[in-house]
Amino acid sequence: MKSLAELQQLRDQISQQVVLRKDREDGIRVVVGMATCGIAAGARPVMSAFLNEVSKRKLSDVTVTQTGCIGMCRLEPIVEIYMPGEEKVTYVKMNEEKVARIVAEHIINKKPVAEYTVGAVQE
Amino acid sequence: MNIYRSHVLICGGTGCTSSGSNKIHEEFDKLLAEKGLENEVKVVQTGCFGLCALGPIVVVYPEGAFYSLVKVEDVSEIVEEHLLKGRIVDRLLYREDEKSNEVKPLNEVTFYKKQMRIALRNCGVINPEDINEAIGVDAYQALGKVLTEMTPEQVIETILDSGLRGRGGAGFPTGLKWKFAAASKNDQKYVCCNADEGDPGAFMDRSVLEGDPHTVIEAMAIAGYAIGANQGYIYIRAEYPIAVRRLQIAIDQAKEYGLLGKGIFGTNFDFNLEIRLGAGAFVCGEETALMNSIEGNRGEPRPRPPFPAVKGLFAKPTILNNVETYANIPVIINKGVDWFKGIGTEKSKGTKVFALGGKIQNTGLVEVPMGTTLREIVEEIGGGCPNGKKFKAAQTGGPSGGCIPASLIDTEIDYDSLMSIGSMMGSGGLIVMDEDNCMVDIAKFFLEFTVDESCGKCVPCRVGTKRLLEMLEKITSGKATMEDLDKLEELCYVIKESALCGLGQTAPNPVLSTLQYFKDEYVAHVKDKVCPAGVCKALVNYHIDPEKCKGCSLCSRKCPANAITGEIKSPFVIDTDKCLKCGVCMEACKFDAIYKK
Structure with missing residues (x-):
């Protein structure tokens, strides 16, 4: 540690991890369905992909968490994204490629990827 | 750098460590590895969360689920249900009121709501070894x-x-x-x-x-x-x-x-x-x-x-x-x-950490802004005295401090207010006493401590505190006179003025403050030869109420001194000469027939 700038850089890097331990109500929540059906359909790589994207892009206000089965097992892996003040968006039949696009378009640019949502699939 | 989706914080303070938190840590590591979650869930050993009475404590983020009294056997359920399936284990969550069964977010729980953590800001948040x-x-x-x-x-x-x-x-x-x-x-x-x-x-x-x-x-x-x-x-x-x-x-x-x-x-x-x-x-x-x-x-x-x-x-x-x-x-x-400067009172800025102990529900560590009243600390944050007993006094400042009686419970606590009522802030130990505590006995306890700890360099402390203790012993054994009480007080002031260091100068404080607020208890010991709280053994005798006694003989069988005799189905009697005053009979009796007087 040679300089204060170096310390601040390290601080910013780590605070991204530790921020998870703050009780907060704002921020974006990515919830991955991880019941047996979800895991069998490949939810775990999807969750890892989200974690990687969040880490790579230093998105400090995003938490990735998991939940149980929401009943549409045939459409797993399912991911729901909660943005403060917005309706939740449900993405279905997720895979790792879709994750990158959702993070870029939905989480960062606030435009949900309509074609991956449950509405698009069911029509 | 790896980002984890969930952090499991396990308290590694002395309190939780002695109730086995490191075994819990090992179990988490083991089970997470078995489930292949070790790259998604991070287990962190932290410092004290403050609620030591309910340890070991485990907190899981991002949900902020606050698990209390966690046992090693519970870990598999937390891993299986919460970390794998995302279902919070309801039965292990901390509840401040067992009857209402309501689970509140951590910052709304009474224990934390009135607290403001500055000195303890990172305790229970970070891994202190990293x-x-x-x-x-x-x-x-x-x-x-x-x-x-x-x-x-x-x-x-x-x-x-x-x-x-x-x-x-x-x-x-x-x-x-x-x-x-x-x-x-x-x-x-x-x-x-x-x-x-x-x-x-x-x-x-x-x-x-x-x-x-x-x-x-x-x-x-x-x-x-x-x-x-x-x-x-x-x-x-x-x-x-x-x-x-x-x-x-x-x-x-x-x-x-x-x-x-x-x-x-x-x-x-x-x-x-x-x-x-x-x-x-x-x-x-x-x-x-x-x-x-x-x-x-x-x-x-x-x-x-x-x-x-x-x-x-x-x-x-x-x-x-x-x-x-x-x-x-x-x-x-x-x-x-x-x-x-915006926190605290005019002359005492910021917060103070108190170690709550004694007859209090939530034993542990609390940090509050200066100027918080004793009532808020004891009744709200601390949850009051257990078993519905009445709050009698709080002792602050350890062996150098004094007692704050129940009548002053609304005192706003800062350096100067405590000083003005004959106590002191001290390092922040706050020992709560209820109606079952004898104030003379409390003063005696602290004097025993200072007599032990006096370094012996100066006479007022080495000899003076010893004499003080002897006088207190005379009082609690019912042999003192009213003159002794006057002498006791006088000696206190002599020691205060002549001792070399803070230890001796403040050693008489527990006696002086109990004399100030609980003089009637001293007088009861001296004049009436009774200990109102029923603590001082020499002044207490155990009796059996013949109205309540069913003659079950349980007390007689438990008595280590064979001091209780009687015939089955008729009231038993305690021989006070043989009685050791150990209290075993009183605990054993199922009919509340034994009383102290």
Whole structure:
């Protein structure tokens, strides 16, 4: 540690991890369905992909968490994204490629990827 | 860097460690690895959460699920249900009211709602054995700011202006202490930290060192820069093994990162830190005795002046501050004087950590703004006395302090208000007493402690406290006269005025304050030969109420002295000559037929 700038850089890097331990109500929540059906359909790589994207892009206000089965097992892996003040968006039949696009378009640019949502699939 | 989706924080304070939290940690590591979750879920050992009565404590984020009284057997359920399937394990969640069964978010729970954590800000948040986590919550930022943007004078001015007062007990303005030491000209100066914490029932300093050791290291370096010292010593008692170990780890890591040592942050400021272990003598918490002990001499106080700021450790100018005082410094530098001054009362700024103990529901560590009333601490945060007993008094300041009676429960607690009612802040031990405590007995307890801990150097303390104790023993055994009470009080004042150091000067305080507020209890012991609370054995006899006794013979079978006789189905009788007054019969009786009088 040679300089204060170096310390601040390290601080910013780590605070991204530790921020998870703050009780907060704002921020974006990515919830991955991880019941047996979800895991069998490949939810775990999807969750890892989200974690990687969040880490790579230093998105400090995003938490990735998991939940149980929401009943549409045939459409797993399912991911729901909660943005403060917005309706939740449900993405279905997720895979790792879709994750990158959702993070870029939905989480960062606030435009949900309509074609991956449950509405698009069911029509 | 790996980002984890969930963090499992396990309390590694002394309280939770002794109830087995490290076994829980191992179990989590094992089960997470079995489930292949070790790259998604991070397990972190932290410092104290404060709710020691309900340990071991495990908190899972991002949900903020607060699990209390966790057992090793529960871990598999938390891993299986919560971490794998995302379902919070409801039955293990902390509930403040068992009847309503309601689970509240942590910051709305009464225990935490009124608290404001400054000194304890990182306890229960970070892993104290990992400097990276400390840096992630702003550790060493204040040191960087001080070294690159401020002059030593500005640092002292800031601390002076903040109104921070010593958290070790006496409440001396910290900035003033630094100013005096800075003004002393010398080629070598020292910065010391008092982590001796000898008051019975106080454990806030231990918890800060266990939960956030880097804040103390950082603050000591800041102090070193302010007064012109390049060497620091932390004097800590050897009975705090976890704190000592974590502190040593923290010092080593800080050295490795170049945050201690030569040319910190590329400036020409050098600072080194060493630990000195104390053997647990109470007198070594007194500043001159502490310095003697660091030097390798007998831990005995010496007269002041000269004050340590002029002639301290190794006869060089020295400042000595308490752990909690240091823990406030980096925050004051980071957040500014105005922020700090906005908290607390007119003459006592900031917060104070109290170790709640005795007859209280939520035993543990709480930090509240100065000026919080005793009622808020005892009844709201502390949850009141257990078993619906009536609050009688609170003892603050340990053996140097005094009792606050129930009639003064609305006192706003700060340095000056406590002083004005005959107690003192002390290091922050707060022992709660209910109607079953005898105040004379309490005074006796503290005197026994000071008699034991007196170093023996000066006569008023060595002989005086011994005589005080003997008088108290005479009172509790029912042999004292009213003249003895007058003598007792007189001796108290003599010791206060003539003892060499703080230990002796404050030793009579527990007697004086109980005399002030509970004189009737003393008089009852002396005149009526009774102990109103039924504590003092010599004045209490056990009896069986023949109306209530069913003649079951249980008490008679339990009695170790065979003092209870009678025939089945008719009332039994206690032979008071044989009775040892152990109380076993009273506990055993299912009909509440045994009473003390």
